[in-house]
Structures are given as structure tokens and as C-alpha cells.
Amino acid sequence: EKDGHDWFMRKEIFEQPESVAAALLGRHTERGQLMLDEVRIDDEALRDIDRIIVVGCGTAAYAGQVAKYAIEHWTRIPVEVELAHEFRYRDPILTRNTLVVAISQSGETADTLMAIRHARAQRAKVLAICNTNGATIPRESDAVIYTHAGPEIGVASTKGFLTQMVACYLLGLYLAQLRGTKFGDEIAAVVRDLDRIPAQVQQVLDGAQQVYDLAQELLDAKVVLFLGRHAGYPVAMEGALKLKELAYIHAEGFAAGELKHGPIALIEPGLPVFCVVPPRGRDQLHDKMVSAIQEIRARGARTIVLAEAGDTTVADVADELIELPQVPVLLQPLVATVPLQLFACELATLMGHDVDQPRNLAKSVTVE
Numbered sequence: 311e312k313d314g315h316d317w318f319m320r321k322e323i324f325e326q327p328e329s330v331a332a333a334l335l336g337r338h339t340e341r342g343q344l345m346l347d348e349v350r351i352d353d354e355a356l357r358d359i360d361r362i363i364v365v366g367c368g369t370a371a372y373a374g375q376v377a378k379y380a381i382e383h384w385t386r387i388p389v390e391v392e393l394a395h396e397f398r399y400r401d402p403i404l405t406r407n408t409l410v411v412a413i414s415q416s417g418e419t420a421d422t423l424m425a426i427r428h429a430r431a432q433r434a435k436v437l438a439i440c441n442t443n444g445a446t447i448p449r450e451s452d453a454v455i456y457t458h459a460g461p462e463i464g465v466a467s468t469k470g471f472l473t474q475m476v477a478c479y480l481l482g483l484y485l486a487q488l489r490g491t492k493f494g495d496e497i498a499a500v501v502r503d504l505d506r507i508p509a510q511v512q513q514v515l516d517g518a519q520q521v522y523d524l525a526q527e528l529l530d531a532k533v534v535l536f537l538g539r540h541a542g543y544p545v546a547m548e549g550a551l552k553l554k555e556l557a558y559i560h561a562e563g564f565a566a567g568e569l570k571h572g573p574i575a576l577i578e579p580g581l582p583v584f585c586v587v588p589p590r591g592r593d594q595l596h597d598k599m600v601s602a603i604q605e606i607r608a609r610g611a612r613t614i615v616l617a618e619a620g621d622t623t624v625a626d627v628a629d630e631l632i633e634l635p636q637v638p639v640l641l642q643p644l645v646a647t648v649p650l651q652l653f654a655c656e657l658a659t660l661m662g663h664d665v666d667q668p669r670n671l672a673k674s675v676t677v678e
């Protein structure tokens with residue numbers, strides 16, 4: 311049942327190329343035209359959406375943070391992301407032109423369910439992104455995009471996360487197509503990039519041994535930090551969450567720009583810091599990330615740098631370099647998350663923990 315793996319989690323990590331392919335299947339034509347037939351909100355109403363609020367908990371909320379970067383960029387619709395359990399208590403402003411996107415692997419998370427009930431009571435439209443057919447959250451939503459990752463058994467979400475991000479990208483591109491904020495050929499280009507992701511995730515998985523060796527070296531770590539920028543920032547937080555859940559060690563994800571506003575005080579000799587470097591591009595994101603890595607390294611941090619293959623600028627600042635396939639910055643979370651999942655799974659295994667059933671946690675949190 312675990313396909314020869316020791317844990318469901320590891321099996322599910324290694325299934326991700328197929329899961330991502332399944333999430334994309336049948337949702338665009340060869341020419342990159344998107345078709346999301348489970349979105350039962352008519353196109354007219356979708357054209358009128360003037361605000362999007364994404365709600366979810368834990369890993370699903372991080373998928374929402376990635377979605378914010380992509381959907382705002384492609385559609386120019388303002389997107390907010392909120393933890394589902396905080397959402398209704400702040401008395402959010404909702405109208406019939408607000409689209410609330412509820413992300414939930416299980417579709418049964420009570421906090422998220424309560425958030426969408428609140429949203430619908432205020433006449434907002436609700437679209438669920440869910441992995442479980444017929445679960446409560448999609449049943450109570452106006453529309454649903456199923457992620458088609460197949461059952462996720464391990465408590466730590468892995469293929470659920472990657473496919474949630476894929477669903478969010480598809481939603482963003484669909485809205486862009488509908489509203490004409492991007493030209494067809496630009497959308498088709500992103501769709502082509504998405505279609506390459508399964509093979510690129512496979513490449514990352516083929517390099518698992520490097521990550522496993524690293525876990526062995528870092529077995530005594532008491533604290534691990536993660537840094538990212540832009541879409542890499544939620545990846546950093548997701549990497550940290552995986553370590554907290556599975557290895558029970560203090561881990562934190564920071565936006566690299568925030569370092570000098572406080573967190574850099576945590577840096578001490580030998581402290582492991584994973585750094586997700588954005589692809590080289592026209593903006594300054596990449597270079598600023600590299601200088602942040604320089605700064606922490608000068609203070610003794612042990613830097614584990616995730617950067618795209620061929621990026622020679624990181625060689626001098628990386629104690630360990632994990633090469634990622636070349637993908638556009640908005641899609642980078644799909645490949646950059648994978649080594650962090652492998653690391654947490656392996657470290658927890660070496661520590662002797664139950665990876666599939668970490669202490670104090672349940673797969674689906676059905677109480678508020």
C-alpha cells in the first residue's frame with residue numbers, strides 16, 4: 311500500500327509528478343485555452359468580482375499566499391489571504407462581488423467551513439479548492455476546483471499542497487482569460503510552463519539522496535530557519551511547518567527582507583538556514599536574496615541554498631547548494647517545496663518519529 315516506501319508521506323512526496331499532472335489534466339486545450347467546468351459561477355458574475363479573499367489553515371493557507379502573488383499579477387484583482395479561523399472574527403467586508411476561495415485538502419476542516427458559511431451568509435461567492443470529492447466544504451460552496459491528487463494519508467500535506475497551488479494558478483489564469491487582463495499567448499505560455507512541472511518535480515525527486523545526506527548531517531539541529539522572498543516566502547513557511555510537525559523542532563520561515571528588522575539577531579555560528587533563491591530575472595529580487603544570504607553567512611549561519619541550476623552567483627554563499635529546475639518565479643514554489651518536504655520526512659525518520667502520525671496532530675481538524 312505504500313509502494314515500497316516506509317511512510318505514506320514519502321510515497322505521497324514521490325507521487326507528486328503524477329499528482330500535478332492529474333491536477334492539470336483536461337483543464338486546458340492544446341493552445342492553452344483554459345476550461346474549468348466545475349466552476350459553476352457564471353462568467354458574467356466572475357467578470358464582476360472585484361476582490362478575492364483566500365481562506366485556509368496551515369499548509370492550505372500557504373498555498374493561498376502563493377496564489378495571491380500569481381492571481382494579483384495575472385488578473386489585477388486585489389487578493390487577500392487570511393487564516394480561516396481569524397476570518398469571521400474580524401467582521402470582514404464582503405459583497406456579492408467578493409470571491410472567497412476556500413482551500414482545504416480534506417474539505418472537512420471546521421475552521422474553513424465556518425469561514426465559508428460566514429462568507430455565504432454575507433452573499434459573497436465561495437469557490438472551494440479541495441482534494442476530497444463530495445466533502446462538506448465543496449458541497450457548501452458555489453463552485454469547486456478539485457485538485458485530483460488522490461487520497462493523502464500522511465498527516466503532513468505534500469501532494470495536497472502542490473496540487474492546491476496548481477488549482478490556484480488555473481483559477482488565476484482562467485480569470486485573466488475571462489477578463490482579458492492577459493493576452494491569450496501569455497496565458498498559453500504559462501500553461502506550457504505548468505505542463506513542464508511534473509517532469510521538473512521528478513528531477514528534484516531524483517536528487518533526493520543529497521537532501522537525505524543533509525538530514526543526516528543536521529540530525530542534532532535544535533533550530534532551523536527558512537528564508538524566502540516573493541512566492542518563495544510561503545515556501546519558507548511551509549518548510550518550517552513541515553519540520554515543526556514532523557521533527558518537533560523549532561523552525562521558522564521569514565521573508566528575507568525582514569531579517570534586518572529583527573530575525574537576524576537569531577543568527578549564530580552553525581545555525582542551519584534554508585534559503586529559497588528566486589530565479590534570476592529583471593527585478594532585483596534575486597540579487598537582494600543573495601545579499602541577505604551573504605549577511606547571514608558572515609554571521610556564521612550554515613546556508614543551505616535552493617537556487618535554479620546554472621545560477622553561478624550563489625556558489626560563494628552556499629555551504630550546501632540544492633539545484634532547482636529553471637521555472638518562472640511565480641511557479642517556483644512547485645519545485646522549491648519538494649526538497650523541504652524530503653528533508654523534514656527524512657530528518658523525522660532518522661529521529662525515530664512516526665512520520666505519518668505525528669504527535670498531537672490529526673489529519674483533518676474537524677473541531678474549531
Ligand code: M6R
Nearest residue numbers: 368369370414415416419466467
Ligand atoms: O484539510 P485541510 O487542507 O483543510 O487542512 C488544513 C491544515 O490542517 C493542514 O494543511 C495542516 O496544516 C497539515 N498538517 C500541514 O502539513
